[in-house]
Amino acid sequence: MKTKMLLAGITAGVMFAGSVLASTLDDVRARGKLNCIINTGLAGFAAPDDKGNWTGFDVDFCKAVAAATLGDASKVNYTTATGKTRFTKLAAGEGEILSRNTTWTFSRDVDLSQTFIGVNYYDGQGFMVPKSLGVKSAKGLDGASVCIQTGTTTELNLAEYFKGNNIKYNPVPIETNAEAQELYKAGRCDVYTTDASGLYATMMSFDNPSDHMVLPEIVSKEPLGPVVRHGDDQWADIVSWVLRAMMAAEEKGITSKNVKELAAKDNKDKEINRLLGKDPLQGLSKLGLSPDWAVNVISQVGNYQESFEKHLFPLTIKRGMNALYRDGGLHYIPPIK
């Protein structure tokens, strides 16, 4: 047993030593393609279209990183992962980025040796009810029966929230999201609770989505963001600044339509110049990116707002917490200088 452990340790050691030596950016450039780990299918975030091209909010981010590093947003290999396999796939080097609606938590960040490079979507647990129930707030759910997936954090969140607000409820335990949809449609429960983005996706699968609503209360924090491996700070910087560039572009009004035009002229706002490569951005060479990196990202993928509206507006998801700070949201972008 001891020898086995030792062997495993040595192998792991050799592996990590190997992965530190070669820079991730060089690997990606040598391959000419970015390997991106995505969801096997989640409405709005990652799903193949009829032609077999992956599209979605999380997929857009893979494309953005490919545009920044390789100059071409289409040079991405998508590897699908389930909730259970995503971290091992990333750790094993099957992808350079994990862009799969992953909640940022302490243990995942520290214990699993990963780097969360930021938040691209603030999610949280919410409640869906039929409009006919006449409830406008979760506080009015006293005595309701609630469909809830067993063994998840949502179950705990629900219990804590309702106990804290002194609300009585009847839990209807279920195993899967699909089962919950059926029970909810059949009227076995008045309320269905899971992450808000999932609620919107579920609602859109109904024949009459407008008969249902998501209540305004969000009872848990689920900051979702892209993840990279520990150990390559250059790569982590690249990925995080691609995300910030997309948000900064929204803040400065740079869109896929006008980016070429703005990049060609001298703007009054010097931050636009620095972002689009007109004025030098100190330290950019350390990232190993060309000056037009942000132009590539914005022209080929779009800014944060464009990506959000394209993929999440069809699910009737509102900006809410995901608006920029100036619009009352949580996205506050460090200055590009």
Place this chain on the structure above:
Amino acid sequence: MSEKTYKPGNYPDLPPPPGTVGVYGWIKQNLFSSISNSLLTIISVVLLYYLIDGIIGWFFLNAVFDAESKIACRKINDGACWAVITRRVGQFVYGFYPEAERWRIDITFLTMFIAFAPLLYPDIPKRKWLLYFSLFYPFFAFVLIMGGYFGLQKIEYSLFGGFMLTVILGVCGIVCSLPLGILLALGRQSNLTVVRTLSVCFIEFMRGVPLITLLFVASSMLNYFLPPGTNFSILVRVIIMFTFFSAAYIAEVIRGGIQAIPKGQYEAADALGMNYWQKTRFITLPQALKISIPGIVNTFIGLYKDTTLVVVIGLLDPLGIGRAALADTKWNGLSTETYLFVALFFFVSCFAMSRYSLWLENKLNTDKK
């Protein structure tokens, strides 16, 4: 009333009494033999009418076979929206394999039947020549599917999916696990201690672990033990796990067959002076395999259906492709249509396998009846 008379010995066979033969007789005997049965019949017919009417309406009459999206479907009619299948049939069959290269899969699939024909049907003409092709076929199929040689474009395994993935996993698992299973079964019966112990350990370990655990090992653990950059694709890893798993079951099925052979057979073989391999080849295996056919095919069908488990490690088999299609906002909510289609595919392939095994059993049935 005139009674006809006949000479002794010339009395003709009278027709059966009216109302007991023909359609009328059958109906009367089977459906309306008593008042309660008549009532039941009428109620069943009415129920069946509504049921079949609804089913046919949903499946065919009110169904929409092509439309832009689910919403467009619903605008046309309220039956099944098969458009999700027709629009994505390429994805269901080939996964994300590039469209321009799909002919390679078609050829591999069609030639597979030629390669299997001499193995499955011993009476086929020119069997010997075809057998050479069967021997060469695995390399041919590998090169054609994966590419990278002879100017064929190399295809990433992550693009594999759909029925093609199921067939690849199923066929490779089945083809590799049968010989391995036979060896393990013989090993378990062997007089050599080391061989026997190893076989027993392997079989008991593989049978004692759930398949899903093995798949997680394939997808997660193996990576940690291999040097980084080793291109040992998940597909190969999964096929190996499937093979090991079903080989353990096959081994036990065949052991049952071996043990069912009367002792006299071995004694006769020994008396004839046959050595171990002759005995195995001419006495043990032909009889043991014949007895085990139903069990073997049963294991194969199980293996074939178990391939859907790969969704948990993120490979997109037909079920995974179906779920991904449902995640597209255009088709969100059409789960019934999608799952029925996938079920139909599995039913057709599994039914074909079980029919073949029935045919083979009858053909090899040398027992006197």
